[in-house]
Amino acid sequence: MALFGNRLPADIRTRLSGERVLSFAPAPSGGYAVATFVALHLPGGERVPWHTVDKASWDETGMNITTVTGGVYRVDIEEPGFLPETIRERVQNSIVANRYVKLTAEAGVRFIARRIAGTDTIEWELAFDDGLDGSDPGVLAAAEQALEQVRRSLGV
Template identity: 55%
Template structure:
């Protein structure tokens, strides 16, 4: 018997997530798999409605991702706390598009505000699944110390102005 779904999956390179990966995936209630690809080191990278799951159990929530970049070897994901995660993906499938869409969908607002002659800060409001209040992140320009109390005060004042102007 001809299976149209199976034929479409092979035509577009879509494969089911192996059962052992799916059952071991630590998902929250309501979280579902969107895309996945095998990692070169073993295991799978799995994009769900709430996070990117890396081999070894690392869960990267979409609202905590600052950016992701891709090349022929794989992906590099930078989180809002500055941590960087890399994974080699010989056949990424739809993961690059899914990651871009999911990270972009979390962003409510993003504004760069100059702080002093040395640079400024990017203020980013992100949606958090299951919460009404957005999360605001400060992304300081390279060379600025986020721990500097004077810069932090300037950034917090800038945030109040941005929140007021946007109504967020």
């Protein structure tokens, strides 16, 4: 056993284009899941920036990552090390604000402001309740007005 644990292979580090590695775990099928300061790199070569991760869940054989656009990734990992904690911290760190606003008596929209790691850029995500059509011009106009009020009240 190495004194300071396992090291990430040089070819994997090279593929990360200089991103600072925070934690990693080997996948039984080969490759590594690598958490960097700005993204989660999956064994298949996918790069998932932290501000796009909606949810990460773990079970006894690995993790499921769901993105804000509905993408789902499954990664088998037998020994996750610090990867679960790192993923949780990075996703939470990306969230600047999270507010819910009712647009009708029955439904509303959740506004989530996310920081893009390594930049000063904030992106707003709108998650409409079931029953609200986010592509409807009237609903969209009401949501944009509510978002402007939320942004002013939070100074974001």
